[in-house]
Amino acid sequence: MTKSTILIAVEKAAVDSAVPAAKVAQVCAELRECGHEVMVVHSAVDAVSAITSQADLAAAVVSWELAGGTLQPADAGRPVAGGVLRMLLDRFSARLPVFLLTDGDYSEETPLWVSEVINGWIWLLEDTPDFIAGRVDFAARQYLDQILPPFFRELRRFDDTHPYSWHTPAHAGGIAFLKSPVGRAFYDYYGERLFRTDISVSVGELGSLFEHTGPVGDAERNAARIFGADETYFVLHGTSTSNRMIIHSAVANDEITLLDRNCHKAINHGVILAGARPVYLVPSRNGYGITGPIPPRRLTPDAVRAQIERTPLAARAVSADPVYAVITNSTYDGLCYDTVRVKELLGASTRILHFDEAWFAYGHFNPLYARRYGMAADGSALPDAQSPTVFATQSSHKLLAALSQAAMIHVKSGGKAPFDRARFDETYMMHGTTSPLYPMIASCDVAAGMMDGPAGQWLTTEAITEAIRFRQAMIRLGGRLADAGDRPPWFFGVWQPAEVTDPDTGRRTAFHQAPLALLRTEPGCWTLEPDADWHGFTDLEPGFCMLDPVKVTITCPGVDARGDVSGFGIPARVVTAYLETRRIVVEKTDVYTFLVLFSMGITKGKWGTLLDALTDFKYFYDNDTALGDVLPELVRAHPERYARLTLPQLCAEVHDYLAESKIVRLLNEAFTSPTPPPAVMTPGEAYQHFIRGETELVALADLADRVVATQVTTTPPGIPVLMPGERVGSPESPLLEYLRVLEAFDQRFPGFASETHGVHHEDGKYWIRCVTEQR
Numbered sequence: 001m002t003k004s005t006i007l008i009a010v011e012k013a014a015v016d017s018a019v020p021a022a023k024v025a026q027v028c029a030e031l032r033e034c035g036h037e038v039m040v041v042h043s044a045v046d047a048v049s050a051i052t053s054q055a056d057l058a059a060a061v062v063s064w065e066l067a068g069g070t071l072q073p074a075d076a077g078r079p080v081a082g083g084v085l086r087m088l089l090d091r092f093s094a095r096l097p098v099f100l101l102t103d104g105d106y107s108e109e110t111p112l113w114v115s116e117v118i119n120g121w122i123w124l125l126e127d128t129p130d131f132i133a134g135r136v137d138f139a140a141r142q143y144l145d146q147i148l149p150p151f152f153r154e155l156r157r158f159d160d161t162h163p164y165s166w167h168t169p170a171h172a173g174g175i176a177f178l179k180s181p182v183g184r185a186f187y188d189y190y191g192e193r194l195f196r197t198d199i200s201v202s203v204g205e206l207g208s209l210f211e212h213t214g215p216v217g218d219a220e221r222n223a224a225r226i227f228g229a230d231e232t233y234f235v236l237h238g239t240s241t242s243n244r245m246i247i248h249s250a251v252a253n254d255e256i257t258l259l260d261r262n263c264h265k266a267i268n269h270g271v272i273l274a275g276a277r278p279v280y281l282v283p284s285r286n287g288y289g290i291t292g293p294i295p296p297r298r299l300t301p302d303a304v305r306a307q308i309e310r311t312p313l314a315a316r317a318v319s320a321d322p323v324y325a326v327i328t329n330s331t332y333d334g335l336c337y338d339t340v341r342v343k344e345l346l347g348a349s350t351r352i353l354h355f356d357e358a359w360f361a362y363g364h365f366n367p368l369y370a371r372r373y374g375m376a377a378d379g380s381a382l383p384d385a386q387s388p389t390v391f392a393t394q395s396s397h398k399l400l401a402a403l404s405q406a407a408m409i410h411v412k413s414g415g416k417a418p419f420d421r422a423r424f425d426e427t428y429m430m431h432g433t434t435s436p437l438y439p440m441i442a443s444c445d446v447a448a449g450m451m452d453g454p455a456g457q458w459l460t461t462e463a464i465t466e467a468i469r470f471r472q473a474m475i476r477l478g479g480r481l482a483d484a485g486d487r488p489p490w491f492f493g494v495w496q497p498a499e500v501t502d503p504d505t506g507r508r509t510a511f512h513q514a515p516l517a518l519l520r521t522e523p524g525c526w527t528l529e530p531d532a533d534w535h536g537f538t539d540l541e542p543g544f545c546m547l548d549p550v551k552v553t554i555t556c557p558g559v560d561a562r563g564d565v566s567g568f569g570i571p572a573r574v575v576t577a578y579l580e581t582r583r584i585v586v587e588k589t590d591v592y593t594f595l596v597l598f599s600m601g602i603t604k605g606k607w608g609t610l611l612d613a614l615t616d617f618k619y620f621y622d623n624d625t626a627l628g629d630v631l632p633e634l635v636r637a638h639p640e641r642y643a644r645l646t647l648p649q650l651c652a653e654v655h656d657y658l659a660e661s662k663i664v665r666l667l668n669e670a671f672t673s674p675t676p677p678p679a680v681m682t683p684g685e686a687y688q689h690f691i692r693g694e695t696e697l698v699a700l701a702d703l704a705d706r707v708v709a710t711q712v713t714t715t716p717p718g719i720p721v722l723m724p725g726e727r728v729g730s731p732e733s734p735l736l737e738y739l740r741v742l743e744a745f746d747q748r749f750p751g752f753a754s755e756t757h758g759v760h761h762e763d764g765k766y767w768i769r770c771v772t773e774q775r
């Protein structure tokens with residue numbers, strides 16, 4: 001049985017007299033007999049901490065005296081009327097069995113809504129402990145069964161029947177592993193249950209993933225309801241496969257696709273499979289090198305038309321009209337679009353609009369993200385006949401709770417190209433395995449079920465709250481260090497507005513002093529307003545783009561949002577190398593910024609260790625500490641290069657190199673042009689050369705004017721710098737100059753290699769795969 005806790009919240013005074021105290025104790029004993037844990041609290045404060053920490057609550061027995069008061073939550077949000085009771089409902093759902101305890105008459109003083117949500121009254125003095133416990137136990141069991149999402153519930157039932165299997169997988173519930181010491185180790189490591197639920201598609205009761213029948217189909221439909229989609233598909237091979245499926249199902253040979261240049265490589269793989277002709281929509285960038293949104297003026301029908309005309313490959317398309325467009329939402333750095341606006345803009349140009357939301361599966365569950373996610377694109381002003389069909393692909397495993405590979409495709413059909421399920425299913429099957437892993441299907445089902453009802457908002461609010469606390473703490477700490485007066489005043493910053501406005505009062509407050517309740521409910525605090533200078537982007541519309549509070553970019557001294565380089569700088573790579581020695585692994589490191597994520601797995605105050613590590617770094621820096629004491633592994637690996645340096649000396653060397661090489665300016669020149677390098681063949685044609693062996697590795701020094709065969713992505717800019725089939729420009733082009741700067745950086749600073757994909761590193765040089773051309 002699943003672990004379950006019953007909460008008993010009753011005022012001390014109410015149980016003080018001898019009879020109720022004994023009665024409560026007997027009820028508790030009976031409930032423990034039934035297999036539940038029982039938690040008894042005597043104050044609203046303790047009840048609240050039980051509610052926030054005990055996710056396994058299966059029922060609650062509360063006295064109105066304790067449950068009905070007005071609570072001021074610890075973080076001073078809105079006072080909660082109905083206190084403990086409301087909180088129970090917000091955290092779990094109206095389905096959680098709640099019993100109100102009374103020792104007297106039926107009370108007419110309790111508000112009507114209370115009667116509507118509670119399961120019943122318990123008369124402590126009238127009924128026997130056995131009877132009371134029996135009622136609570138029954139309700140708790142029913143609740144635990146009800147809350148399970150459809151597939152996981154059936155899978156458990158199926159497992160409980162202990163069937164003998166005569167079908168694949170041949171490990172037969174794990175038994176085959178027991179015949180070998182190696183297998184035995186594997187079996188013991190994961191435990192019997194994984195193997196017993198790894199069953200074949202021949203088990204009809206559990207339904208079929210390809211046919212969307214039975215409990216699997218129910219689970220997908222349940223997920224569609226939870227995510228606000230018309231249809232949802234579970235995909236067991238990540239958003240990578242999901243992206244390929246959509247393009248492969250939507251685009252025919254030589255049709256035009258509109259691609260966010262800031263796209264994941266799976267999009268490019270889909271384009272190769274489909275034989276599509278890409279036209280790129282190029283995002284903006286700021287001074288830190290952060291990739292921004294695609295400016296709205298590049299999404300209008302006229303701009304799209306102009307971009308198609310500028311793209312040589314598009315001239316040979318079967319039709320001048322694009323059939324498909326994809327936008328990365330949110331970006332890696334947490335920038336999310338007003339998807340309703342994007343739909344209005346791009347809907348005029350395309351029949352199918354795809355939001356790659358690999359990092360944003362939680363968008364639907366918090367009002368802070370209203371209008372920001374693909375399935376929200378519903379409230380659009382577009383009449384249905386002009387609406388594209390919208391897809392959203394999400395890696396459930398990335399920011400919800402699911403096993404790696406678990407992903408979902410959500411669909412909202414639009415009148416311009418109504419979703420044709422039967423047709424899509426063909427492609428879905430082409431990319432799927434005929435032997436799906438059932439625990440993986442259960443993982444998709446559970447990822448959805450966890451977000452159902454009020455839990456979704458509760459869980460996302462918790463992550464948002466922790467992120468905001470961290471963001472404010474960073475600024476306050478920076479202020480304290482600056483005010484101390486006995487040390488250099490610098491500290492790390494956070495990429496966020498310095499001030500926010502309360503829309504009710506119009507008052508502006510410093511970010512770090514703004515009430516938590518405002519920051520976590522008011523999207524206006526996070527939107528990139530066109531006239532604000534903290535974000536460093538131009539070409540915006542009010543409200544078009546919002547920074548997601550849970551994706552926190554920490555800034556280092558050295559450059560500002562506009563790209564102005566300062567004399568003193570601390571490159572981010574040095575900082576994150578130090579953090580790694582402290583076992584703190586960040587999500588991404590750029591030139592002067594790095595990114596940390598606040599996901600649902602965050603524990604309260606975990607960020608305290610990060611603050612501490614950053615303060616320690618500052619201490620080492622300010623005290624001219626020898627590099628060997630800060631990055632011992634690095635110095636051991638490259639003693640001749642680093643042994644004589646101190647931490648500030650290394651920072652200065654790196655910063656000076658970056659400043660002299662004008663990396664910020666090069667990045668801007670190379671990657672803000674609205675037109676990418678010209679393509680002479682489609683990614684699909686380049687791939688044909690690749691499989692025919694007509695490609696070769698070319699050293700960066702010889703790369704000018706060559707046609708690349710594979711996608712090249714460097715961080716920064718974190719977006720593809722070259723796509724297959726694109727011709728590299730002249731030796732003096734900013735793109736080549738930029739790649740040379742990165743290559744030289746890697747040679748000069750061993751141990752700090754740049755993050756590059758599609759680049760082979762050999763002898764300290766960059767090699768890139770190009771199409772072999774007859775010259």
Ligand SMILES: *Cc1c(COP(=O)(O)O)cnc(C)c1O
Nearest residue numbers: 237238239240241264356358395
């Ligand atoms: C990670 C990622 C993917 C691929 O997702 P997987 O679930 O790892 O296959 C696709 N698109 C974007 C934008 C991503 O960040």
